[in-house]
Each structure stands twice: as structure tokens, then as C-alpha cells.
Amino acid sequence: MQNVIEFLASLAPTSLIPVALLLLVLGGGAVAWPLVAAQGDRNDVKRRLKVEDGQAVERTEVTAPRKNPSVVREKAVKRAQEFYAKSDPENVARLRMKLIQAGYMEPRAVGTFFLVRFAAFVGAAIGAFLINQWMASADATMTSRWSFVILSGAAGYFLPGLVLSQKVREKMREYRNGFPDFMDLMIVCSDAGMSMEAGIERVSKELAKTYPSLSHNLQMVSLELRAGRSLDDALKALADRLSLDEVRSFATLLQQSKELGTSLSGALRVFSDEMRHKRMSLAEEKAHALPAKMSVPVTVCILPVVLMIAIIPIIVKMTAN
Secondary structure, eight states: OHHHHHHHHHHSTTOSHHHHHHHHHHHHHHHHHHHHHHHHHHHHHHHHHHHHHHHHHHHHHHHHHHHHHHHHHHHHHHHHHHHHHHHOHHHHHHHHHHHHHTTOOOTTHHHHHHHHHHHHHHHHHHHHHHHHHHHOOTTOOHHHHHHHHHHHHHHHHHHHHHHHHHHHHHHHHHHHHHHHHHHHHHHHHHHTTOOHHHHHHHHHHHTTTTOHHHHHHHHHHHHHHHTTOOHHHHHHHHHHHHTOHHHHHHHHHHHHHHHHTOOHHHHHHHHHHHHHHHHHHHHHHHHHHHHHHHHHHIIIIIHHHHHHHHHHHHHHHHHHO
16 A cells, blocks of 8 residues: 555655545545445436336326316217207218218217318318418409318318218128128027027127128127017117118018028028129129220220321321321
8 A cells, every 4th residue: 555655656746635635535435335326226216216106197197188178079079969969850860870880889979970070161161261372373363262162161071971971881891791701600500509699699709800890780789689689679770780681681581480480590501692692793793884884984095095196197197298
């Protein structure tokens, strides 16, 4: 130690104050190091506690603002549905059935649809007005500008209805494609000795991945049967939700099979074959209608080009001569 002190003193021979200060700092660091290490551990614990407390506070702060818009939205949906139900109940009932056919089973779907339609109407009108203010030419008249705003608002008003109709067509296509598979699985369940109620519940689980919408409707049938509803009424309600004639025929088939005492599996097998034949007939009908549909774009798009290719050389030769 004496040698170290003499070495450090030799670096600054005029005074030992820097050496003393250096030793003081080193000794203080050696004494304070365990406290700093322990403080680091405590800081880690405090940091975790602080993060957890911050997450709890953040969750409360996030859920608190979300609660108010959800409550306001639910009230707005409820008011809109009550208003339209009082003003035009028949239209609301048809719209409710159409929303169910599109897969929207919630009771507030009607009010939500009216709010979406109103928002699309207002948004399209405001967007068209802003476009007129920023991008319209100076030669545009006031009548043309307001006509653009009105037409844009009308397009926004009818757009949700068109989207809903397209959604219904997609669901009907899924139902029509999945119902023969449902019939085949029902035949298997019937041959295995299962009842109709147990077969529907089992098949609804099997179709959950391939046809989720059809599976959801079949699960609703199972719930209705558990609640005490008769099988005929549950299948008629299923036919209304799916909007398929095949489902109504299926309900009639089950009723007649029960009344006449015929074999259920045989009737289901024949009905499944008929449905597949009908689906193949629809596909063939669309295939045979394709040439007639293609004649319009061929006439409009290809024929003028062919005529120009045939006529332009003649015109060029005549002008050259």
C-alpha cells in the first residue's frame, strides 16, 4: 500500500491532496456499492410495481372513456330502432328478417343499420360539398354543385342496403352449398340411431369450420328445441332465417315422414340426392347462360376494334391515292 501511495505521489510530487481525494473517492465507492446494488434490486421491484399500477390505471382510464361512447351508441341505436318501429313497423320487420338472413342476429342490428345509413348519407353529402369547395372548377354552376351533393347523399343512403343485399346473397350461397353436406351427416346420425334433435346438435358442431353461418343457425335450432319448441316450428324458423326453399322442403319431409311412419334415413338420402341434382342443374344453367351474357361485352368491346382494323387500311389507301 505504501508503494502505491509513493507511486501516486510521484505523479504529482508538489502535493498529496489529489492522492487523498482519489483514495477518498475509491473508499466511498467501495462502501456505497452494496447499497447501490440493493437499490437497483429495489428499483427493479418498484419498476415492476409501477408498471403494474400504471397498467391498472391505464386500464381504468381506457375503460372509462370507452364506457361513455358505448352507452351513447347503445342509446342512439335504441332510439333509432324505436322511432322507425313506430313510424313503419312493416318495413322494420322486413329489414329485421333481411339482417337475420345476412347473419346479423343481434336485436339492435336494425337500429345500427339505420344509424349507418344516416351516417353514410351525411358523410357522403359533406364529402361532396367539400370536394365542390376545393376541387370544383370555376365554370361549374351552383345547380350542378348542389346536384352533385344531393346525388352523393343519395348514393350514401342506398349504399348500406346494397351491401346488405350482397351479404344476403353470399350467405344464401353458403347455405345452399352446405345444406347437402348437412343432409349427408344427418343420414349418418340417423343410421347410427341418434334422434333428430341429437343429430342436429352433432352436425352443427361438425360444420363449424366449413360452414360457420350454417352451423350457427343449426345451433340456434338446438337451443330452441331445448327450450321446448317443437321440431316443425324450429325448422320453419330455420327456413325463414336461411331463406331457402330446400329447408322448407326438409321441414315438410320430416313432418310427412313422422306422420306416415316411413324410414327417416331413406327419405333423407333421397332428399340429399335431389338437392345435389338441383345444385348441379343450377350450375349447368349458369354455364349455358354464359355465352348469351358474353355476347354483350364482345359486341361492345371487341367488334369496334375489329371494324377499325378492317376499315382503317382502306381509308389510308384511299386518302393516299
